[in-house]
Amino acid sequence: MTLTRRLILMVAACITLAIITISIVFGWLGRHALIEQAEAQAQAVARIVAESARLTEISLEEMQSVLVDDLSTLAFAIASMPAQASPDFGNLLAEVAARGNISSLWLVDKDLAVLASSVGDYGAVVSGESLPDGLPRAALDALTSGRRFRLPLGGAIDGVRYVGVRVDGGRALIAGQPDAVLDPVRAANSLPVLLAALINRDGMRAIQVFDDAQVSMASVGDDMPETAGRLAARAIEGTAADFDFGQARLLVAAPIRDTAGITIGATVLSMSTQRLEDMLLDYLYYGMLAAGLVLAVGVGVAGLFAGRIARPVSAMTAAANQVDSRVFRPESLNPLARRADELGTLARVFQHMAIEVQAREEHLEAQVRARTTELEQKNRLLEESKRRVEAELDAARSLQAAILPQGLPAHPSYAGNATMIPARELGGDFYDFFAIDDRHLGIVIADVSGKGVPAAFFMAISRTVLQSSARENRSAGTCLAAANTMLCGQNPMDLFVTTFYGILDTETGTLTYANGGHNPPMVIRRLDGSVQDLPRTGGVALGVAPGLDYAEKSVMLKEGDTLFLYTDGISEAMDGDGREFTEARLRSALTDAHRLTVELVLADVTNAVGNFVGAAEQSDDITCLVIRYNGPRSNQS
Structure with a gap:
C-alpha cells in the first residue's frame, strides 16, 4: 500500500472515530439531560401537589371560617329582630332558611327549649322540636347565660355545622349549614383535577400520587405499570428522585415534602421515551451526514497533502533504486534539494551520501577485483596442497590397512x-x-x-x-x-x-x-x-x-x-x-x-x-x- 493511501486511510479512520465518539457522547448527554428533565418535572409536580394540598386545606378552612361568619351575622340579624315564639316568627325563620340556603334555624330559651325553628324547606315549628344530638351543652349554656356572644358549636353533625348567637332575654339562636356547600371548592381543588391538567404535557402519559404509607391517593392516565409502587417506595425511603426504564417508557419518582421538609408521599410520572428515541435518531442522522461531509472534505484534503508529501518521497525512492542500480545522477534531486523544509534537507543529505557511496563502491570494486585475483591464486595453491594431503592420506590409509x-x-x-x-x-x-x-x-x-x-x-x-x-x-x-x-x-x-x-x-x-x-x-x-x-x-x-x-x-x-x-x-x-x-x-x-x-x-x-x-x-x-x-x-x- 502506498504512503498516499495509508495517509488518506489514517485521516479517514481518525475522523470517523472522532465523529462516532462525539455522537456517543452527545447521545449519552442527551439521555442524561432527558432523565434530569424528567426528574425535574417529577419534582415540580410533587411540589405542585404538595402546594395544592396545602392551599386546598387553607381554602377549606377559610371557606369554613367565612361560612361561620356568615351564619353568625345572619343569626345576629335575626336575633336583633323583635321576635315572639309564634308561628309568624317561625315562618320568618323558614323564609330566612330557604332564602339563605341554611339547613336549619332554632330559637331556644335558657333551658334549651325550642321556641321557634325552621329546618330546610319545612314550615315553622313552634313546639315539638328538639336540638340535634351532639351539640355541646356547655357552649349553649354560655350563650343563653350571656357569657359568650357567638360560638361555633363543634364539628359537623350529620354533615351540618352549627353556630350559636346570644339573644336578649336569656335566649340563643342556633343556625346550621351543610358541609356539602363546600363540595364545589373541594372538587375544584382535588388531586385528580389537578393531575388531569398536567397530563399529556412534555410527554407525561400518566401520574400517580402515593402517601407516606405507599398507598395510592390519586392516579390519572392509563400507562402506569405495577412497578410504580416500588419506585415510589424507593423515592420515599431515599428522599431523592429515582428513575427506571421500562418498555417505551421512563418512570420517574420524586418525594413530596411538606413545608417542614418532611417526606409525606411520592409522585410517579410515566413519560414516553419517544423524545429520547427521536433525539438519538436525529443524532445518528445528523452525525452520519456530518461524518460523510467531514470525511469527504478530510479525504480530499488528506489526498492533496498526501500527494505533496508522497511526490518527494517517491522521488527519493526512485533515487535510492537508481543508486542500487548504479545509474543515479545526483543532479536529478536538485529541484527537491532546493526546498527549505525537512524534505529538502533529506534530499541534500541523500545526494551527499549517494556521491560518497558511489565513490566507495568504485574503490571497493577495485579492492574486490584485487582480492579476487589474490584469492584465486591462493585457492589454486590450496587445491594443490589439498590434493597432496589427500594423496598422502590415501597412502597413509593404505599403509595403516596394510599394518593390520x-x-x-x-x-x-x-x-x-x-x-x-x-x-x-x-x-x-x-x-x-x-x-x-x-x-x-x-x-x-x-x-x-x-x-x-x-x-x-x-x-x-x-x-x-x-x-x-x-x-x-x-x-x-x-x-x-x-x-x-x-x-x-x-x-x-x-x-x-x-x-x-x-x-x-x-x-x-x-x-x-x-x-x-x-x-x-x-x-x-x-x-x-x-x-x-x-x-x-x-x-x-x-x-x-x-x-x-x-x-x-x-x-x-x-x-x-x-x-x-x-x-x-x-x-x-x-x-x-x-x-x-x-x-x-x-x-x-x-x-x-x-x-x-x-x-x-x-x-x-x-x-x-x-x-x-x-x-x-x-x-x-x-x-x-x-x-x-x-x-x-x-x-x-
Whole structure:
C-alpha cells in the first residue's frame, strides 16, 4: 500500500472515530439531560401537589371560617329582630332558611327549649322540636347565660355545622349549614383535577400520587405499570428522585415534602421515551451526514497533502533504486534539494551520501577485483596442497590397512575375522592376532584416544610395542605392564590407548587375558546361544602412568564358542537424534551368532550398527574382531 493511501486511510479512520465518539457522547448527554428533565418535572409536580394540598386545606378552612361568619351575622340579624315564639316568627325563620340556603334555624330559651325553628324547606315549628344530638351543652349554656356572644358549636353533625348567637332575654339562636356547600371548592381543588391538567404535557402519559404509607391517593392516565409502587417506595425511603426504564417508557419518582421538609408521599410520572428515541435518531442522522461531509472534505484534503508529501518521497525512492542500480545522477534531486523544509534537507543529505557511496563502491570494486585475483591464486595453491594431503592420506590409509592383519594364522583349532572402519581418513583403533608359538595365539584389540593422524601414529607405535612385549612376556598382565611403561616413555602428546590382550591355548581352550580400560569382550556359548561379558580385571589404559600392574583372569572356551571383541565405536554409535546403539542392541545382534559363520557374525553386527545410525555422521572408529574356538587339534585329527 502506498504512503498516499495509508495517509488518506489514517485521516479517514481518525475522523470517523472522532465523529462516532462525539455522537456517543452527545447521545449519552442527551439521555442524561432527558432523565434530569424528567426528574425535574417529577419534582415540580410533587411540589405542585404538595402546594395544592396545602392551599386546598387553607381554602377549606377559610371557606369554613367565612361560612361561620356568615351564619353568625345572619343569626345576629335575626336575633336583633323583635321576635315572639309564634308561628309568624317561625315562618320568618323558614323564609330566612330557604332564602339563605341554611339547613336549619332554632330559637331556644335558657333551658334549651325550642321556641321557634325552621329546618330546610319545612314550615315553622313552634313546639315539638328538639336540638340535634351532639351539640355541646356547655357552649349553649354560655350563650343563653350571656357569657359568650357567638360560638361555633363543634364539628359537623350529620354533615351540618352549627353556630350559636346570644339573644336578649336569656335566649340563643342556633343556625346550621351543610358541609356539602363546600363540595364545589373541594372538587375544584382535588388531586385528580389537578393531575388531569398536567397530563399529556412534555410527554407525561400518566401520574400517580402515593402517601407516606405507599398507598395510592390519586392516579390519572392509563400507562402506569405495577412497578410504580416500588419506585415510589424507593423515592420515599431515599428522599431523592429515582428513575427506571421500562418498555417505551421512563418512570420517574420524586418525594413530596411538606413545608417542614418532611417526606409525606411520592409522585410517579410515566413519560414516553419517544423524545429520547427521536433525539438519538436525529443524532445518528445528523452525525452520519456530518461524518460523510467531514470525511469527504478530510479525504480530499488528506489526498492533496498526501500527494505533496508522497511526490518527494517517491522521488527519493526512485533515487535510492537508481543508486542500487548504479545509474543515479545526483543532479536529478536538485529541484527537491532546493526546498527549505525537512524534505529538502533529506534530499541534500541523500545526494551527499549517494556521491560518497558511489565513490566507495568504485574503490571497493577495485579492492574486490584485487582480492579476487589474490584469492584465486591462493585457492589454486590450496587445491594443490589439498590434493597432496589427500594423496598422502590415501597412502597413509593404505599403509595403516596394510599394518593390520588381513586374516588369522591358519590353524584347525580356531577361525576368525576382523574389520576396522575409521571415522576419518585415519583411525585410532586397531586389532592384532599373532601366533606366540605352535599352541598359543595372541589376540589384541585397542582404541587410541583422539582421532586423525596423531591417533594413527600412536596406534602404530602401540601395536609395535604390544607385539614386542608379547613375544618377551608370556603372561598377559606382564605384557600389558611392560607395554604401558614403554608407551609412557614414547608419548609426547600424552595420548593413551585402551587395550584388551588375551592368550588362547588352542589345546585346552583356556583364554588368559588382561584388560587395560577397554570394553570387555563377549562370549557366545554354542550350547544355548547365551551372550556373556568376560569378567573385568580392572586395569587402566596404557600410556596414562608408568609402573602400573595389570591383573589377569582366565575363561574356558568350549568347542564352538565364539569370542567377540569390539571398541566403543559400536556401542556408542549415535543416530540422528543423538541416541546410542548401546550394548543391549549389540547383544540382540549377537543372538544368532552361535549358529552363523564368523564372517556372517561380523556382517550382522556392522549392518545392525549401520541401520541404526542411518544418515547420521559416523562419530567414532568402528572395530570388531570375531574368533571361534573349534576345539583342540587332537579332536580335529
